[in-house]
Amino acid sequence: MVLRNIRYIYCLILFCYSTILFSQEKEFIQGKLQDAQTGEPVVFATIRIKDNAIGVISNQDGGFRIPKKFKELGDVLVVSSMGYQKKEIPIESLSHNDVNIIRLSYGVLELAEAVVTAKKKRQLSPRRIVRRALEAIPVNFSQNSFSTVGYYRDYQLNEENEYINLNEAIIEVFDAGFDELDHKTSRIRIYDYKKNTDFRRNHFAEQKYDYRTRRKIISNAFLSGYGGNEFIILRIHDAIRSYKVNSFDFVNTLEKDLLSNHSFFREEDLYLDDEILYTIGITKSVPASRVSNKLYITGYKVVGRLYISKNDFAIHGMEYTLYDNQNFNINKKSNPSNPHGQPIFEVVTEYKRIYTKMYLNYISLHNLFRLKEEPKFIAEDITVDFSKKYFIVTFNTEPEARSANILRNYKFKFKGRKLKFLRSELNKKRIVLYPDIEKAELDAMFKEIEENRKDGILNKDLLVAEIENIKDKEGNLLNEWTFKDYQQFREYFVQRINQKAKPIPDSLLMKRNRPIFEDQPIVKPDDFEEYWMNTPLK
Incomplete structure (x- = not known):
């Protein structure tokens, strides 16, 4: 009877939990762009919601979420992306039970066509366009x-x-304008934040970069904290x-270093909504150099x-990826599967036009890092x-018999003298080692080990053991x-732009030198419910 009740309670908990998750999903219409x-x-x-300034940006898998209330209001979604034809979708046509697949058609303006539409203007070189x-x-x-409010x-991706380690927030940035330095004059407040526990957390991957112990590093690069x-x-x-x-390298200071640091080439022009955009490729190569026979920079x-x-040379977007170009080994064999080498970091930024001015639409910073993880197989005790008169080695998991029974893998020294073993006996996680020495010497050794142990712990100066x-x-x-x-991602997707924003008191602003998700002031405005977190689809 007790067991039956426990099962009933367990099933009830599962039902309630599933109901909560189901109700949370029902708050949103989910979609994927393909x-x-x-x-x-x-x-x-x-x-974006048509005739409404608010919207979201699709995720790495093309996914997005829109609150169900917009369907009830009979609104229309407007979907646009660089190089794709803009698409309008009545929200009432979307299912709120399934993930809606929305397909976008690519719309490239051929270079020859672009020349005709340019009304025979003198063709500019790629470098001149960038200038x-x-x-x-x-x-x-x-x-x-102005201010931007965004998600x-x-x-990280394993x-x-x-x-x-997904962390989410709704943030407003008060920007003093492009004639002011952003890091000195911009002010930030947090509407809400959370550490999302629906996705797995990894404590070690959350830690700061550690170049001293090299427990967590970005290979061949360094990410500054910028204060x-x-x-x-x-x-x-x-x-x-x-x-x-x-x-960041090698853009450095954009207005004076981009042109001198890079080469440029023309690609196919693209549509973005009603505008035609130059697409200018950017390249730079810093060759590896040999320091010695075995060492390369x-x-x-x-x-x-x-x-x-x-039309006016406004920058709508910038993509910039820095690769480790050491795509060869010591024998200079190329890596055909990855012709650019190993990516170190990638920055993707897009701006959108509101009337005559450009405002941030989103920014994504993506870098790789390497995490040093502790051994999975260790000797727990000797x-x-x-x-x-024998030694016992206890492992944390069961060793493979062949390598565990190779006696030369156990390098024991007593008072600096190497010990040899006669035989071994493996039993699950434990292996017994029998020393190969005369009985009198064996008795004397174990007696001295016993007399010099403290609280049951062997004297490491007397007996040294290495296993490999x-x-x-x-x-x-x-x-x-x-x-x-x-892979580490930091991203900010603008949901609304306020062209006449007024800053708030300093006491309500984000503490810049404190992590976003640790004891920050939370200030929810009256229209807080207008914003939502575009959490990735599971």
Whole structure:
């Protein structure tokens, strides 16, 4: 009867939990954007409510969420993305029970067609187009104060491409205008934040970068804290907003270094809504160099794009990826599966036009890092049986028999003298080692070990034990530290722009030198319910 009641309670808990999750899902209409030809996800597309300033940006898998209330109001979604045809979708046509698949058709304006539509204007070189765009930043981007309200998140992807350590917030940025330095004058407040526990958390991957112990590092690179938290680090990587100051290698200071540091080439023009954009490819290569026969200094390669209006040279977007260009080994064999080498970081930024000025639409900072993980297979304890005169090694998992019974893998020294073993006996996680020495010497050794132990712990100055080259049944090597590669993302997606924003008192602003998700002031405005977190679909 008791067991039956326990089962009933357990089932009731599961039912209640499932009901909660189901009701939370019902609050949103879920969708995924796909390329109509390839079926690939359309990433960072803008999904907005028609005739309403609010909306979201699609995730890495093309997914997005829209509150159900917009369906009840009979609203229409407007979906647009660089190079795709804009699409309008009545929200009432979307299912609130399933993930809605929305396919976008690619719309490339052929270069030959672009020449005709340019009305026979003199063709500009790619470098000249970029120069005109940089010179036009003070004109095309707002010099007056404004604010953006958006969805911020940082998260990681493990080697299985699973989301881990997802943190989310709704944030407002008060920007004094492009003639002011962002990191000195902009003010930030947090409407709400949470550490999302629906996705798995990994404590070690959450830690700060550690170049001293190299427990967590970015290979061949260093990510500065820039005197701020995660969001400050993200904003400094907006090279367009920070065009007057140093942002990141090798863009450095955009207005004066981009042209001198890079080469440019023309690609196919693109549509974005009703505008035609120049697409300018960006490249830079820093070759690797040999220091010695076995040591190279890593080379770097930049691959990127600028999307620039053909009307007024406004910069609509910038993609910039820095690769580890050491795509060869010591024998100089190339890596055909990854011609650019190993990506180190990627910054993708898009601006949108409101009347005559450009405002941030989203920014995504993506970098790789390597995490040093503790050995999975270790020797937990070494003990002595003083009556039977043998050593016992206890492992944390069951060793593989072949390597565990190789006696030379056990390097024991007594008072600096190497010990040999006669035989071994393996029993699950324990192995017994019998020393190969004369009985009188054996008795004397164990007596001295026993007399010099303290609180049952063997004297390490008297007896030294090293074990190597043993694997467990899963193939893990004893005491081997392993390295895993993770992807780190920090992203901010603007949901609303206020062109006449007024800053709030300093006491309500985000503490810049404190992590976003640790004891920050929370200030929810009257219209807080208008915003939502575009949590990735599970």
